[in-house]
Amino acid sequence: MDFSKLKRQVILKGGKILDPIKNTIKKSDLLLENGKIKALGKINSNKSTYLMDCKGLIITHGFCDLHAHFREPGREDKETLESGSMAALAGGFTRVCVMPNTNPPMDSPEVIRYIVDRSEECPIYIHPIGAITKGQKGNELTEMGTMLSEGAVAFSDDGLPVTNSAMMRNALEYGTMFDVPIINHAEDLCLKQDAVMHEGKVSTHLGLPSSPDLTESNMVHRDLSLTDLTGGRLHVPHVSSSKSLDHIRIAKRNNDKVTAEVTPHHLFFTDDDLQKFDTNLKVAPPIRTMSDQKALIKALKDGILDCIATDHAPHTIEEKEGTFDLAPFGMIGLESCFGAVNKVLVKENNLNQLNLIQMLTTRPRKIMGFNNNLLDIGVNAELTIIDPNEEWIFSRTDIRSKSYNSPFIGQNMYGRVKYTICKGYISVI
């Protein structure tokens, strides 16, 4: 990946512009000046402009990820805000929300301020998600109001579910004052016990400790009911099971404050892929069955799931090359996201390309209240340029993260991010 400052005047020539707000794809050139969008339409070049050939490519909004772990502060050996930014750019992401399970956790206005300040120096926009409870311990609410004014955009205790229903109620209720999304990792830890995978035919074959889909859907159901009770705003992260979708489907009928995301890996893999005991497929919530996978794809098409989020979770090779019980949960996902979801959804399941792009751009931005008018004249360019039909194999060299715990390595991909433009920089894949 080549990363450099944008030339003063750049013409993106001969591509198609996919506008996920207007629902249009049309041929158009695009002129950038000093990192801002200057003009659209047919644009002629002159001596001072730098020409970028975009023939056959699609130009659209930069992708936005609602769920990533950049490990800073605390585990800079796994990822930093800089290395995470480079991984994001390689995957076409210009805006990333980072989870608070750092060390110290993002549970105070001071740590939120630290992330916001550090992000200024990074080539993408990074937004911290604050912890719901102090120390992610589930006992005391954090200073949500003050954290919001320092730059937090949502609240979550990340991998630690808010088990105490009264605390979850309080968080949703307190959050109504700010109309801010509360994100709860839904896993009933009592039912989960020491499970490392989904309970099903495959877990019985492998003898690995497992937990059923109810582990997730029970807590999703509780959270949805509490959202009804409180009028709060709930965003359900990384939905993995058909049963959870049933609850979300019903809740969404009369509650527009419920949103939900799905990860590329829950769309791409099934529990059958764990037969080789690949620790990179050890994630929470676990990869489930083919029927869950089909339900997730259908739910995306039906709008029950709003957007795609990577749950990019870097871990060191030392941790992941241990045995299955000791390996931590999580995989990286920014770099492989588009090629994977475009393959599963557009190529194999006939989803409209435009819809897919909305799931990566306008829908997540809407959930967080970010500016969505990215193709207006005068805005700072936040653009992703893709080849929608390139067939390629994801490899270790495509990874920009500090970690490379990815089961996508060696997988066939369809569609590829070619350029990402953000904050006056361009990365060329």
Next chain:
Amino acid sequence: MKHRHLLGLKDYPAEDIQSIIDMAFTFKEVLERPIKKVPSLNGKTIVNLFFENSTRTRISFELAQKRLSADTVNFSASTSSLKKGETFKDTAQNLEAMKIDAVVMRHPTPGAPLHLTKYIDAIIINAGDGTHEHPTQAILDMTSLHEKFGYLKGLKVAIIGDISHSRVALSNIYGLKTMGAEITLCGPATLIPPFVEDLGVNVNYNVDEVIDWADALNVLRIQRERMGGGLLPSIREYRNLFGITTERLSQHNKELVIMHPGPMNRGVEIDSSVADSDQAIILNQVLNGVASRMAILYLLLGGKSDKGKD
């Protein structure tokens, strides 16, 4: 042999299982001789790598190796030392550096032997990986059944006890299914894994019905740690519902072969009087264990240049 390693009996070919059983009978004959040693694996080095305590399996393997004239090294590592820092990879690569031919490994984690194949070139034999598989135990069980009945196809085998936490059960299911036997699992519902019918077995919670049906009972150990943990109420309750007691067997007027992989909890899952009775072949299983492991080692490491691939 189709596979270079013996990691498990899932998808293990029937003809290879049969070859091992046939060879086990040959070696059993050797074990009856006054001089019980053959030079088959002279010059081969085998490491017994045990990350979990084991007495009988380790001794059985060690004896099998010595009877075949292989050089053996025992390595017992507690997993706590791994947790302290030395990685599995380091241990494996250290072994590899010492130029060994095969590793017999027991490990508490499912999949660990497959994991080991990524790091070293030696032949790997799984001596039990957590709650996953214990293929050599299943092979010795099948050898014992074959010896007793003369066939495996159509044989009715009941496996009784804690199926969920049993690598013996899973390997027996895979192996016996491949060889055409019928299997019924019997135990408390909390200790029968979900979706187990998918493996082509029956589940029946009524042990008396199962006894009426079966040709042989393979009685598994009930670990005392499971008691009172939410899975099982008490030993008394377990004995009432599933215990293989003299009283229970006397109510069924039939000949039945009783097996147990050991170690036994006498008075819990099986009565002493049953374990020591003529219908029990438990000690014969132990002898067949040495013969079967000799057969496995010989067929995987032996002189034949028929190098299989995994």
